[in-house]
Amino acid sequence: MLANLIRAxxxxxxxLAAIIAVVPLVAPSSFHLRVAALVWIFSLAALGLTILMGYAGQVSLGHAGFLGIGAYAVAIGPARFGLDPALCLVVGAVLAGLVAYVVGRPILKLKGYYLAIATLGFGVIVALVLHSESEVTGGPDGMQVARLTFFGWRVSGAWNWYWVTAGALLLGAALALNIAASPTGRALRALHDSEVAAAGTGIDVARKKLAAFVIAAIYAAVAGGLLAAMNGLITPEAASFTHSIELVAMAIIGGLGSVLGTVAGAAFLVVLPQVLTALQEYEQAVLGLLIMVFMIGLPAGIVPSARNWLLERLS
Structure with missing residues (x-):
């Protein structure tokens, strides 16, 4: 039992650490390292949905709203208040967690389609605020973001950003795996199967759902802050409904509830559009078709399906 727990x-x-170590050895240019860094950032954001949807079974269609909160905290803090960008990364995570706590208490009483629509509404509100409050956020054109520094070290260049984002992803993955193996993780999986049965065993269902929602928001905010700092520019598009759907798709395509699956899903939706650019106006159509094919052929997700196939061959 203990061995299985340690293995899981x-x-x-x-x-994941091995993949991160190998990528720079095969990446032919700084452009490819930058794309890989984007994969790590969106993997981190989607990991929050792995906890919320994969563990707790709660739907969120406004997750990019929290990504936008974290991104604009890193942009607004230094520009308007002269704060250190690294400190603003933490401030953005705390702010997103507080907003998730306040918003989550009423909307997590909803279930199914009603919960999905409520979270969608939250994401739309955040995007509209970022668009309309031009004096603070720069409006549709967005705003410049100060460079991130850690103890005097200024993060710049594809190589440095690759390792900073990879380190953040490893920390996020370690936390997600620890949550999954903890009593809280087992409680989340119990309410995923049946909230009534979970409540019958003494689990505080409302509290656990809210905790998952807050943790997911913090993941997204940190990812948003890293995205804004790496790009040096952020626009309200970061909090758009489209990005929320992309994050959900990353978690589902890779394998809902799987940490490695989340990374695989993020890689699929970040790298594939770069490959399909040669198709020009057919790019989106082909991307949509491939998503349909993957979901039909691998309904459990890329990583779980691959693992099941391998176990069948070895047995």
């Missing part, structure tokens, strides 16, 4: 906790983390 550390095997995905070791595999």
């Amino acid at each position: 906790r550390f095997t995905p983390l070791v595999a």
